[in-house]
Amino acid sequence: xxxxxxxxxxxxxxxxxxxxxxxxxxxxxxxxxxxxxxxxxxxxxxxxxxxxxxxxxxxxxxxxxxxxxxxxxxxxxxxxxxxxxxxxxxxxxxxxxxxxxxxxxxxxxxxxxxxxxxxxxxxxxxxxxxxxxxxxxxxxxxxxxxxxxxxxxxxxxxxxxxxxxxxxxxxxxxxxxxxxxxxxxxxxxxxxxxxxxxxxxxxxxxxxxxxxxxxxxxxxxxxxxxxxxxxxxxxxxxxxxxxxxxxxxxxxxxxxxxxxxxxxxxxxxxxxxxxxxxxxxxxxxxxxxxxxxxxxxxxxxxxxxxxxxxxxxxxxxxxxxxxxxxxxxxxxxxxxxxxxxxxxxxxxxxxxxxxxxxxxxxxxxxxxxxxxxxxxxxxxxxxxxxxxxxxxxxxxxxxxxxxxxxxxxxxxxxxxxxxxxxxxxxxxxxxxxxxxxxxxxxxxxxxxxxxxxxxxxxxxxxxxxxxxxxxxxxxxxxxxxxxxxxxxxxxxxxxxxxxxxxxxxxxxxxx
Amino acid sequence: xxxxxxxxxxxxxxxxxxxxxxxxxxxxxxxxxxxxxxxxxxxxxxxxxxxxxxxxxxxxxxxxxxxxxxxxxxxxxxxxxxxxxxxxxxxxxxxxxxxxxxxxxxxxxxxxxxxxxxxxxxxxxxxxxxxxxxxxxxxxxxxxxxxxxxxxxxxxxxxxxxxxxxxxxxxxxxxxxxxxxxxxxxxxxxxxxxxxxxxxxxxxxxxxxxxxxxxxxxxxxxxxxxxxxxxxxxxxxxxxxxxxxxxxxxxxxxxxxxxxxxxxxxxxxxxxxxxxxxxxxxxxxxxxxxxxxxxxxxxxxxxxxxxxxxxxxxxxxxxxxxxxxxxxxxxxxxxxxxxxxxxxxxxxxxxxxxxxxxxxxxxx
Numbered sequence: 087x088x089x090x091x092x093x094x095x096x097x098x099x100x101x102x103x104x105x106x107x108x109x110x111x112x113x114x115x116x117x118x119x120x121x122x123x124x125x126x127x128x129x130x131x132x133x134x135x136x137x138x139x140x141x142x143x144x145x146x147x148x149x150x151x152x153x154x155x156x157x158x159x160x161x162x163x164x165x166x167x168x169x170x171x172x173x174x175x176x177x178x179x180x181x182x183x184x185x186x187x188x189x190x191x192x193x194x195x196x197x198x199x200x201x202x203x204x205x206x207x208x209x210x211x212x213x214x215x216x217x218x219x220x221x222x223x224x225x226x227x228x229x230x231x232x233x234x235x236x237x238x239x240x241x242x243x244x245x246x247x248x249x250x251x252x253x254x255x256x257x258x259x260x261x262x263x264x265x266x267x268x269x270x271x272x273x274x275x276x277x278x279x280x281x282x283x284x285x286x287x288x289x290x291x292x293x294x295x296x297x298x299x300x301x302x303x304x305x306x307x308x309x310x311x312x313x314x315x316x317x318x319x320x321x322x323x324x325x326x327x328x329x330x331x332x333x334x335x336x337x338x339x340x341x342x343x344x345x346x347x348x349x350x351x352x353x354x355x356x357x358x359x360x361x362x363x364x365x366x367x368x369x370x371x372x373x374x375x376x377x378x379x380x381x382x383x384x385x386x387x388x389x390x391x392x393x394x395x396x397x398x399x400x401x402x403x404x405x406x407x408x409x410x411x412x413x414x415x416x417x418x419x420x421x422x423x424x425x426x427x428x429x430x431x432x433x434x435x436x437x438x439x440x441x442x443x444x445x446x447x448x449x450x451x452x453x454x455x456x457x458x459x460x461x462x463x464x465x466x467x468x469x470x471x472x473x474x475x476x477x478x479x480x481x482x483x484x485x486x487x488x489x490x491x492x493x494x495x496x497x498x499x500x501x502x503x504x505x506x507x508x509x510x511x512x513x514x515x516x517x518x519x520x521x522x523x524x525x526x527x528x529x530x531x532x533x534x535x536x537x538x539x540x541x542x543x544x545x546x547x548x549x550x551x552x553x554x555x556x557x558x559x560x561x562x563x564x565x566x567x568x569x570x571x572x573x574x575x576x577x578x579x580x581x582x583x584x585x586x587x588x589x590x591x592x593x594x595x596x597x
Numbered sequence: 598x599x600x601x602x603x604x605x606x607x608x609x610x611x612x613x614x615x616x617x618x619x620x621x622x623x624x625x626x627x628x629x630x631x632x633x634x635x636x637x638x639x640x641x642x643x644x645x646x647x648x649x650x651x652x653x654x655x656x657x658x659x660x661x662x663x664x665x666x667x668x669x670x671x672x673x674x675x676x677x678x679x680x681x682x683x684x685x686x687x688x689x690x691x692x693x694x695x696x697x698x699x700x701x702x703x704x705x706x707x708x709x710x711x712x713x714x715x716x717x718x719x720x721x722x723x724x725x726x727x728x729x730x731x732x733x734x735x736x737x738x739x740x741x742x743x744x745x746x747x748x749x750x751x752x753x754x755x756x757x758x759x760x761x762x763x764x765x766x767x768x769x770x771x772x773x774x775x776x777x778x779x780x781x782x783x784x785x786x787x788x789x790x791x792x793x794x795x796x797x798x799x800x801x802x803x804x805x806x807x808x809x810x811x812x813x814x815x816x817x818x819x820x821x822x823x824x825x826x827x828x829x830x831x832x833x834x835x836x837x838x839x840x841x842x843x844x845x846x847x848x849x850x851x852x853x854x855x856x857x858x859x860x861x862x863x864x865x866x867x868x869x870x871x872x873x874x875x876x877x878x879x880x881x882x883x884x885x886x887x888x889x890x891x892x893x894x895x896x897x898x899x900x901x902x903x904x905x906x907x908x909x910x911x912x913x914x915x916x917x918x919x920x921x922x923x924x925x926x927x928x929x930x931x932x933x934x935x936x937x938x939x940x941x942x943x944x945x946x947x948x949x950x951x952x953x954x955x956x957x958x959x960x961x
Contacts, residue, residue: 401828422831431829439829442822444937453819454830456812467815488947491603496944 100127100255100287101162101178103148109156110143112498117143121157121313123306125256130278130288132298135308136331136387136554141291144308145258148289149181150174180254182245184261188233195229198248205252219250223280239270243277250286257281258289263297275301293331293387295324295593307331328589345378346564350410351548352398352517357407359397359572367393368572371407375517375548380539382563382580383552386592390572391552392434395521398550399431400424411517425454430510434521434552436499440506443495447487448476450494451509458513479508484534500531507538518542518549524558536562556585568592610936611882611889614929615896621924626913633911641910642903642918648783650902652790656859657898658891659794660852660869664876665894666797666804667849669885671736673808674841675821680725680740681849682873683747688718688850690751690768693857693864694758697769706775707858711796711851718850719843721747726842730835736842744873755864767865777858791859796851804848805887817841849873878926884933897922 108121118140125131135141146152148159150168158165161177168174171181188197199205199212206212213229220227225243236244242262249257263271278288278301292298298305298319305317307330315330352375359368368390375381385391396402398409400421409417411427425431431454433439441450451472452461460471476490483504487497494502503523510518520539524532539562543549553559559566560580568576568591576591623635631638646654664681671678678684692714696706725743728734759766779789808814820827820837827834852872861867879897883890900922904915 399829400831420831420833421828422833425831433829435825438823438825440826442819442826444822445818449815452815453826456815456819456830456832462812465812467810467812469810486948488944492944492948493941495941496948498948501948 098255098285100285102127102160103179103256103287103289104160104163105144105148105157106160107157108144108147108154108159110147110152110154116311118147118154118311119156121308121311123313124304125287125289126304128282128285128287129303130282130290130301132290132292132302132305133308134291134293134295134298134305134327134331136293139308139331140311141308142260143311145181145260145289145291148174149179149258175249175252175254178253178255179258180249180252180256181258182242182249182260182262186241186245188241188244190234191232193230193232194227194236194244197233197244198229198251202252215251216247219247222284223250223277225277239273242274246277246281255285256287256289258291260291261293262290263292263294271297295327298327299324324593325586325589328593329585344564345544345546347377347379347546349377350374351377351412352550353410354398355408355410357397357404357409359393359402360405366572368397368404371572371574373567373574375550377516377546377548378543379564380543380549380551380562382559382566383550383569384556384559384566384588384592385569387554389569391521391569393572394569395431395434395519395550395552398519399429422457426457428514428516430515430518430547432503432506432510432518432520432523434525436502436506441494441502444493446491446493447480447485447497447505448473448490450505451476451479451490454509455513475512479505479512483508483538500527503527504531504534507535511538511542515542515547518547519552520549521552522554523551524553524555556588559588560585570594606936606940607884607886607889610884610932611892611929613932614882614925617928617932618921618925622917622921625920626917631911631913633913637911638907638913638917641906642900644903646899646903648787650905652782652788654895654898654902655790656788656794656855657902658894659791659797659855660872661875661879661897662797662890662894663800663848663852664872665879665883665890666800666876666887667845667852667873668877668880669804669883669890670817670841670845670848672880672885673821674817674837675824676729676838676841676845677737678722678725678740678842678845678849679737679877680722680743680873681845681852681876682871683740683744684718684721684846684849685852685873686744686751686868686870687721687747688714688846689853689857689868690755690864691717692850692854693768693771694754696771696775696858697863699769699772699775703774704777706771707777710775710858711854714850714854715847716850719847722842722846722849723839726839729842730839759865765866767863767867770863771858775858776862779859789859791855793855793858796855800848800851801887801891808887813840852876878922881926882929884929896925 103125105121105123108118110118121144123133133141133144143152147154150171150173159168160166166177189200192200195213195216198216199208206215216229219225225247227240227244227247233241233244246257262274281288290298290302302319305319305322305327306313307315307317307327309331317327317330353373355372357368357371358366360366371394373381383391383394393402397404400419404417407417408415411429416424416427437443442453452467455461460468460475462468473490479485480487480490485497485501485505485508487501497505507523523539524535527535536558539549539551551559551562560583563580566578566580566583566588567574568578568588570592578587626635626638664685667681667684668678692710695713696710699706701709721743725736725739728739729736755766755768759768777792779791781787781789808818816827816832816837819830820832820834824834853869856869857864875897879890879893882896883893900918904918907913907915907917
């Protein structure tokens with residue numbers, strides 16, 4: 087038996103993987119540029135960064151899903167070109183996606199051999215190999231159990247087993263802890279340490295800094311499409327990492343005069359929102375935004391920002407508290423009524439919430455303003471009015487498109503967003519809710535959108551700005567509130583706040 | 598994108614699909630070893646229809662079109678109303694029972710019966726709408742089950758209250774004053790084009806206006822295109838689901854009315870079942886577009902009517918045209934997707950060539 091020992095019974099030696107000057111452009115968006123990462127042999131390497139920082143594009147490049155426009159990938163010192171994931175697997179790079187790719191009605195073994203039948207067949211040899219890997223890394227998986235009976239943590243181990251079975255020495259894990267409870271995270275980390283001690287390397291993608299510090303040997307930080315630095319887990323604090331992630335340079339002081347008035351335009355009083363299981367998503371949230379004021383909401387993603395926006399927009403019903411628009415109580419109002427009353431909304435996910443991708447631009451002009459001039463006259467759609475106004479938005483907001491009959495899908499992210507901003511600023515709004523307004527857009531569009539938000543403020547709108555980009559928050563806001571686990575926990579003056587203060591408040595005060 | 602090109606894109610997919618369907622049908626005829634051969638088959642199918650068949654094609658086109666609109670109202674909103682079949686059976690039976698009772702004189706009887714057909718069709722679809730909006734039951738499942746229930750319910754009611762004659766049972770024949778005369782374009786023996794077939798024209802125009810010119814139509818299309826964007830734009834999706842089911846069922850209720858008042862005069866063995874499913878196929882073929890579905894309905898009616906001659910003149914079964922129809926629907930779904938992707942690619946290229954493209958590099 088020893089002579090025919092399966093590969094999994096020997097220690098492996100993962101090759102060093104080096105990404106040199108990787109760049110990737112999509113129409114109008116630079117997803118990656120000048121990315122430099124070195125994954126040393128037999129280490130856990132963490133890649134951290136906010137959503138939209140370019141992590142996912144980078145791992146798709148490393149796994150052969152997308153081809154880089156610039157730069158090269160060196161595996162064990164040799165340059166490699168991956169045309170497809172199978173090329174990546176051939177040199178020992180495997181990936182576990184955040185969303186599991188398992189067939190529920192097959193057994194664990196069947197899921198593993200599916201597509202890799204050539205390696206060890208589908209019979210006893212495959213089963214022995216499965217058991218060998220499972221025992222070696224303490225996965226404790228039974229090859230014959232149906233996947234539908236497995237819990238989340240076991241499914242994840244099965245996914246890892248799947249890539250090990252295919253001979254991966256370098257394993258990419260995309261936000262592996264997002265689906266796990268704390269105890270499961272601990273045991274995952276045990277598994278990862280086992281893998282490391284047997285010579286595997288792990289590329290661990292995350293934005294949970296505690297976890298990164300607990301498991302990583304090396305840390306690379308990404309921001310706005312590029313790697314901005316490396317850190318050693320023993321020497322860096324969580325706060326310093328957070329600063330690197332969101333950018334710590336303070337923007338040059340804006341020469342904008344204070345436009346804040348004393349008229350309250352939008353106010354929340356003790357707003358509480360609970361989910362279907364009765365857990366609080368938002369707890370006793372209160373704030374006021376005056377005319378001509380920008381209130382920035384800072385926070386690590388997933389702390390209630392999306393829920394806050396949806397509650398104000400009437401897409402969710404608050405369980406307690408009052409929302410007032412001017413002097414009217416609008417807590418019970420639905421989305422359309424709020425929009426008619428002059429709330430403009432730049433949604434976080436423009437493709438899912440802000441656009442009809444397969445409709446022409448002029449129809450997208452109508453979206454969200456179906457009941458308002460110039461898009462509608464009574465129960466009728468005013469095509470002429472909508473088309474004309476779409477043309478105006480394209481001109482005034484510098485949307486680069488051949489015309490208003492172009493499908494929204496064909497535009498780049500930045501131009502889609504400029505169109506949305508133009509649409510939402512139409513029809514004399516009184517409140518603007520902007521959720522990550524410049525996420526994933528190129529620098530030119532970003533500057534333009536910032537200008538539009540400043541203009542909105544000058545024109546007396548009350549602006550609620552949610553962003554993960556601290557530069558953006560500090561540069562645009564009159565006041566910054568920090569949201570943590572659905573509560574507002576701190577309030578800062580952007581003129582004096584440092585990103586360190588914000589980072590500390592965002593992560594709950596500790597380092 | 599100029600108008601010509603847009604029309605080109607719209608026509609391309611169905612033309613490709615019909616060609617593929619013709620090829621597939623030819624292959625099947627060759628493979629099954631018919632004595633008459635492929636040439637004979639297409640000669641008969643593509644020959645000029647006789648007067649009688651021409652009238653039949655027009656009448657069937659109207660009913661198939663109504664059924665297609667009923668399905669399309671749901672499709673445009675992202676709802677799969679498979680229950681058109683049951684809805685028009687219920688609507689037809691209710692209208693036939695009422696009209697047969699002759700409670701009202703002449704054409705008033707016709708008008709009120711039509712209203713009843715619409716209301717009953719809508720209510721039957723509304724059951725699925727309520728289940729979907731309040732309990733989250735997929736309309737696919739509930740409408741299929743409601744089809745079966747409609748069959749059983751009608752069977753029971755007609756057996757209890759219908760007129761038994763021989764080994765068949767039917768509703769009471771409507772009085773002569775409520776029978777709607779048609780128009781015979783040829784000699785009397787070739788049959789009449791039913792006047793109420795005009796309903797299909799009005800419904801078609803109404804559907805076009807609703808979709809393209811009204812706020813409601815915009816909301817409907819927006820919900821179908823992206824439910825998440827619809828919610829964010831202030832559309833109450835549940836309300837839209839319910840109303841669209843009602844409209845879909847209401848239109849379905851009308852499907853058989855031209856035949857009923859023009860020819861059948863009672864609900865019984867004369868009832869033409871199966872139109873509900875034909876309508877779904879035609880809606881897919883016509884891309885749920887008011888104009889596209891006219892051609893789809895015409896094609897289906899034409900193929901079915903022409904195929905009747907096959908049994909007399911060849912050894913090829915008339916059901917072979919069902920292969921043509923089926924393949925056309927399958928092929929058109931694929932072809933539309935390919936054409937859509939091609940269009941997006943071409944547009945993206947056009948966007949990339951738009952003046953002063955962003956070339957600025959990101960500086961971190």
